[in-house]
Amino acid sequence: MHPSKRILGTVSKELLGKSVLLGVTGSVSIYKSIDLARTLMRRGGEVRVIMSQEATKLISPEMFRWATGEEVVIELTGELEHVELAEESDGFLIAPATANTLVKLAQGIADSPLVATALNFFGSGKVVAVVPAMHLPMYHSPQVRRAVIELRNMSVEVIEPDVIGDLAHYPDVELIASRFVTLMLRGRDLQGLKLVVTAGPTREFMDPVRFLSNPSSGAMGVSIANEAQFRGADVFLVHGPLSGKVKSFVKNSVEVQTTEEMLSAVKNLVEKGYRAVILAAAPADYKFKTVREKKVESHAEVPTVELERTPKISSQLRGKAFLVGFSAETADSEEELIEKAKAKKERHGFDLIIANNVSRRDIGFSSEYNEVVVIGERYTRKLSKDYKYIIAREILDIVREELKNKHVV
Structure with a gap:
């Protein structure tokens, strides 16, 4: 050789x-x-x-x-x-x-x-x-x-x-x-599909320089969006701040900061005819009840803050599009991960939910790799650890079959 x-x-x-x-x-x-x-x-x-x-x-x-x-x-x-x-x-x-x-x-x-x-x-x-x-x-x-x-x-x-x-x-x-x-x-097996993908974290600001967020790089959502576009779909990517290592090749995209901005962008796209939504982002679940207009001076005070919930994006899309959710959970076993994801699927009305165990350091947040469990109405399918762009391809294979069964593509 x-x-x-x-x-x-x-x-x-x-x-x-x-x-x-x-x-x-x-x-x-x-x-x-x-x-x-x-x-x-x-x-x-x-x-x-x-x-x-x-x-x-x-x-x-x-x-x-x-x-x-x-x-x-x-x-x-x-x-x-x-x-x-x-x-x-x-x-x-x-x-x-x-x-x-x-x-x-x-x-x-x-x-x-x-x-x-x-x-x-x-x-x-x-x-x-x-x-x-x-x-x-x-x-x-x-x-x-x-x-x-x-x-x-x-x-x-x-x-x-x-x-x-x-x-x-x-x-x-x-x-x-x-x-x-x-x-x-x-090939171009997703030709004709109008798809929204969300990616990355959102940020909820306390003042102009401090915010609540999470370690999401955006790699999983961007990988899904890239793969879908390569396969012929009309993709719109709605993303928060992405890691510098993440490469988006999607033609149509918008960057948002807060969870409410992400919700507004996705709702507008669904109203314009996008028929499937993959919520791969990790939007912040909480925001500060009071947002300071000026930076809190660290030498002067330790601020007392009160949090409130941000809106759930999925709750305002239920029944309006084919909805794929992500469930980032901490779990001691695969069985626990699946049970938590199934409960979330029912609670939010997802057509499919994709669960991964973020307590593992070798996959998920800020990693090139992922390992997920895809849960549909009558099946549970594990996608073993691999690069996120390969996991994205396998996820889209499953989404394509679901949409085909529902006569969406």
Whole structure:
């Protein structure tokens, strides 16, 4: 085994048994594709690389051979590489994709090994995604915009670039990898679903600088929102202050501070037609009865405070949308966790409730991992400890089945 392959599956096993073909073309952002190849490998995928001739002028194919442990294809021979690669690979990711490549893909101009290979993928109905990267005026040109539309009509996933100044930049490598992995594993199976997701803590202020809150990072809710958007849902994320490590890729979102602000935002979205709500946030249950307008001087007094309850978001949504709640409990056993969650499910009228034991330090708040129990009307299903983004995928699988049974999607 090539030494580079030792990283296979070191982050997750999502792509274990899957083969990804990575196409790279002549954009100066090509160096980022080395990290992309390695990221896909760490998630379990076998990665091979095909390069355009222009790409080989910017980076030696030897760099990609080192990164993947596989020979790099740069030309077609009597071995019919364009046929072999399409037959042996489960998905084709072209990153970066130049304007020249996008237009030729859309028109079927197979004058390069990369485009000829892509046509075989198109014909076999396999997953293809492209990541445009170029100067912004070129990306906005009529020819490229028309090519993007035509590619989407052919079910090609176009992962939009980040617009920075006058450049259409290669986006975040984790975004590309996550979106492509989800596309390979689930496709766009949530197309048509209008979904609200809440994430993170809320803050209830005593004065302008002090507040009640909790250790929620927002990672679980953001992972659900990201995954749902990758799968084609129309997602709106309502979140409190998020940890700096948490990456949201959701197009539509709003940040709130207090529980009442979160409730107001979610209610407005439900009234606008969002049919499912996943309440993954950890809103504060209490607030200060009196809020000081100026900072309490610590040297002058120890304030006496009185608390009152904040409104329960679920109580004002009951019966208005498909409602998924989270139950963060401290429990001495899984049985106790389930009993507490079932009681909360009945009390608040959730269609589904997802329970996790926050007395454990290895999962839940401020951790990359979670382990949950999903409780429906007639079943209880445990999702064993894994990265939150994988738990998010499994939660959405269950939500999708519930919504399908209720004819929501």
